[in-house]
Amino acid sequence: xxxxxxxxxxxxxxxxxxxxxxxxxxxxxxxxxxxxxxxxxxxxxxxxxxxxxxxxxxxxxxxxxxxxxxxxxxxxxxxxxxxxxxxxxxxxxxxxxxxxxxxxxxxxxxxxxxxxxxxxxxxxxxxxxxxxxxxxxxxxxxxxxxxxxxxxxxxxxxxxxxxxxxxxxxxxxxxxxxxxxxxxxxxxxxxxxxxxxxxxxxxxxxxxxxxxxxxxxxxxxxxxxxxxxxxxxxxxxxxxxxxxxxxxxxxxxxxxxxxxxxxxxxxxxxxxx
Amino acid sequence: xxxxxxxxxxxxxxxxxxxxxxxxxxxxxxxxxxxxxxxxxxxxxxxxxxxxxxxxxxxxxxxxxxxxxxxxxxxxxxxxxxxxxxxxxxxxxxxxxxxxxxxxxxxxxxxxxxxxxxxxxxxxxxxxxxxxxxxxxxxxxxxxxxxxxxxxxxxxxxxxxxxxxxxxxxxxxxxxxxxxxxxxxxxxxxxxxxxxxxxxxxxxxxxxxxxxxxxxxxxxxxxxxxxxxxxxxxxxxxxxxxxxxxxxxxxxxxxxxxxxxxxxxxxxxxxxxxxxxxxxxxxxxxxxxxxxxxxxxxxxxxxxxxxxxxxxxxxxxxxxxxxxxxxxxxxxxxxxxxxxxxxxxxxx
Numbered sequence: 213x214x215x216x217x218x219x220x221x222x223x224x225x226x227x228x229x230x231x232x233x234x235x236x237x238x239x240x241x242x243x244x245x246x247x248x249x250x251x252x253x254x255x256x257x258x259x260x261x262x263x264x265x266x267x268x269x270x271x272x273x274x275x276x277x278x279x280x281x282x283x284x285x286x287x288x289x290x291x292x293x294x295x296x297x298x299x300x301x302x303x304x305x306x307x308x309x310x311x312x313x314x315x316x317x318x319x320x321x322x323x324x325x326x327x328x329x330x331x332x333x334x335x336x337x338x339x340x341x342x343x344x345x346x347x348x349x350x351x352x353x354x355x356x357x358x359x360x361x362x363x364x365x366x367x368x369x370x371x372x373x374x375x376x377x378x379x380x381x382x383x384x385x386x387x388x389x390x391x392x393x394x395x396x397x398x399x400x401x402x403x404x405x406x407x408x409x410x411x412x413x414x415x416x417x418x419x420x421x422x423x424x425x426x427x428x429x430x431x432x433x434x435x436x437x438x439x440x441x442x443x444x445x446x447x448x449x450x451x452x453x454x455x456x457x458x459x460x461x462x463x464x465x466x467x468x469x470x471x472x473x474x475x476x477x478x479x480x481x482x483x484x485x
Numbered sequence: 486x487x488x489x490x491x492x493x494x495x496x497x498x499x500x501x502x503x504x505x506x507x508x509x510x511x512x513x514x515x516x517x518x519x520x521x522x523x524x525x526x527x528x529x530x531x532x533x534x535x536x537x538x539x540x541x542x543x544x545x546x547x548x549x550x551x552x553x554x555x556x557x558x559x560x561x562x563x564x565x566x567x568x569x570x571x572x573x574x575x576x577x578x579x580x581x582x583x584x585x586x587x588x589x590x591x592x593x594x595x596x597x598x599x600x601x602x603x604x605x606x607x608x609x610x611x612x613x614x615x616x617x618x619x620x621x622x623x624x625x626x627x628x629x630x631x632x633x634x635x636x637x638x639x640x641x642x643x644x645x646x647x648x649x650x651x652x653x654x655x656x657x658x659x660x661x662x663x664x665x666x667x668x669x670x671x672x673x674x675x676x677x678x679x680x681x682x683x684x685x686x687x688x689x690x691x692x693x694x695x696x697x698x699x700x701x702x703x704x705x706x707x708x709x710x711x712x713x714x715x716x717x718x719x720x721x722x723x724x725x726x727x728x729x730x731x732x733x734x735x736x737x738x739x740x741x742x743x744x745x746x747x748x749x750x751x752x753x754x755x756x757x758x759x760x761x762x763x764x765x766x767x768x769x770x771x772x773x774x775x776x777x778x779x780x781x782x783x784x785x786x787x788x789x790x791x792x793x794x795x796x797x798x799x800x801x802x803x804x805x806x807x808x809x810x811x812x813x814x815x816x817x818x819x820x821x822x823x824x825x826x827x828x829x830x831x832x833x
Contacts, residue, residue, distance in 0.1 A: 348694050430693055
């Protein structure tokens with residue numbers, strides 16, 4: 213046992229230097245003013261709860277919610293089919309494959325597909341349908357996010373469904389359930405841990421999204437992640453940026469706690485990759 | 486448990502002690518850290534500099550003055566040569582972030598046009614040497630715009646709804662709005678800022694996107710009819726798409742200067758000055774301006790351009806056009822107010 217703990221040491225060290233210390237720095241920046249002056253202040257908090265920022269925060273949460281719901285709606289059936297398919301593992305590769313490429317590259321690819329002079333619109337124009345406004349709006353952002361985060365929904369559900377005991381399904385059938393009832397009474401309730409971890413894994417990155425939103429909306433549609441980035445990189449106000457990050461962190465912890473409560477209601481975990 | 490915590494802390498401290506040791510050794514060769522805008526130099530001259538002087542160059546890039554400033558302010562990166570714009574030089578000088586240049590080490594300064602020296606942003610050229618200059622104006626596609634483009638009003642014309650790109654920076658977006666309202670582009674008052682914000686919010690439904698460097702590619706591809714751009718984008722864009730043209734609106738605009746400076750935190754003042762002198766050498770300045778297509782402040786390099794290049798109204802506008810243009814000055818506490826207002830425009 214003692215020896216095993218020793219193996220964890222490099223990671224603990226890593227975490228202290230790159231997670232815990234930066235975290236303290238963020239808290240420090242959020243509650244102090246200008247370098248050198250360590251008197252605590254709530255100034256940045258009052259700046260951060262400006263209605264403008266709160267509006268963007270609510271929007272981010274709403275978009276993340278929408279994105280998670282869409283991912284679940286699209287992802288569950290896919291995961292179900294994959295789990296039942298004979299070569300599920302091979303097919304699931306197709307969903308992992310795009311993740312081998314950086315998400316920014318894939319987002320840029322979406323831009324050239326959707327833009328006015330892009331692939332889809334050229335096709336529409338050639339077919340006489342006329343140009344459509346596909347890029348530079350909210351829908352493009354949601355599309356980009358669902359596309360990027362869908363694998364994080366499919367994979368945990370797939371892993372869970374795949375591990376389900378077939379004899380349970382057979383038992384349900386023997387006892388007179390039709391296919392639909394087997395699904396709603398047995399498969400679905402048993403897959404809840406997978407669904408919960410899928411939701412967590414999509415909601416977290418969705419609510420903190422930046423860059424995707426800026427690129428696909430042409431900078432017209434900002435999410436909370438974008439304003440944090442802006443505070444650090446262009447406004448140069450690290451204090452407000454840190455405070456906004458803390459608010460984001462609080463929301464994530466809150467929703468994780470909420471999901472955790474959901475998750476623990478259903479028995480035996482699993483599904484989490 | 487306590488023991489373990491102290492062990493971890495001890496290791497962290499040890500690690501922290503090692504860092505300066507690691508960077509300290511193996512440094513027989515002088516290394517110069519150059520921090521420039523993206524695509525803003527002829528990379529070949531960097532190797533040439535190393536060949537001539539034996540000084541190694543580590544080259545990195547930024548996308549906005551604000552990004553560069555934020556990084557230096559935070560103490561990140563040891564840069565020896567930076568390329569800030571006019572108002573940023575003023576701000577950094579005010580905050581004692583720049584090293585005064587020793588012109589004994591920069592004899593090639595004589596090649597810089599006298600009319601572009603000693604500007605208000607850096608009186609006496611104490612901290613900076615001009616590198617490139619240009620204007621802000623409207624890049625438009627003549628196959629989509631029939632009327633003459635000569636006023637900022639066209640960026641508010643409903644006819645071009647969803648056909649306009651704006652440059653994604655608070656200063657550059659507020660500039661036309663302020664001028665349209667009859668204010669200076671360096672306006673510092675809450676009422677003016679509010680009016681300009683309202684004007685930009687009014688414009689927002691017409692804007693296709695707020696973009697950065699990709700504006701050039703998008704305009705070449707014909708994504709939009711009009712775009713607010715730096716003159717430097719124009720030469721390359723027109724080469725690729727002859728339908729594009731550039732105009733400096735009659736109401737006036739911004740003329741800007743990017744200059745070379747040395748941050749106070751540099752440890753290689755002399756090598757940095759050597760590099761700045763190298764950049765002022767006519768053959769080097771010529772290679773740079775040919776590569777990036779902005780306007781050179783170097784008289785000797787300018788003289789070696791072809792008459793066609795010299796008479797290009799995009800790079801070298803007429804005296805009369807330039808007289809209408811103003812230089813940005815540092816806005817001080819209004820920097821953040823502009824940024825907040827811009828967020829209000831975009832986040833609406």
